[in-house]
Amino acid sequence: MGPLDGGRPNFALEITDWKGVSTALEIIDTPSLNSIPDDISTTDEIDSAIDALTNYVITVVQRSEREVPASSDGRKLPADTVELTKAKNAVLRRVSAYPTTEHKSRTRVLQ
Numbered sequence: 001m002g003p004l005d006g007g008r009p010n011f012a013l014e015i016t017d018w019k020g021v022s023t024a025l026e027i028i029d030t031p032s033l034n035s036i037p038d039d040i041s042t043t044d045e046i047d048s049a050i051d052a053l054t055n056y057v058i059t060v061v062q063r064s065e066r067e068v069p070a071s072s073d074g075r076k077l078p079a080d081t082v083e084l085t086k087a088k089n090a091v092l093r094r095v096s097a098y099p100t101t102e103h104k105s106r107t108r109v110l111q
Contacts, residue, residue, distance in 0.1 A: 011070040020064040025057070032056040 033056060036049045077085075095103040 012067045013070045014065045015068055016061060017064045017066070021061055024060045024064065030056065032059070 032052055036052050037045060040046055040049055091103065091106050095107050
């Protein structure tokens, strides 16, 4: 099934700025976090604190996301570039599985 207008579907990707998330999470003086009591003694307070912290993290991550269009046709790489990339990735997998001198030598040549 396709879009109702008969055109191509509009795909989008969500990109998260993780450095922004990290920076935002360093700020601890926020109303959401200030609502968590310093002394937690009951299971209800534990549940409430977990909910407050979880909601805060979700909000921070959502604010750091942006939507970008995902091209369905994409940029096609030349065939020789695709083959070289496949060869390089195969060698890198081999080196990590079997770190012999020969595999390390091939890795240096490809990189």
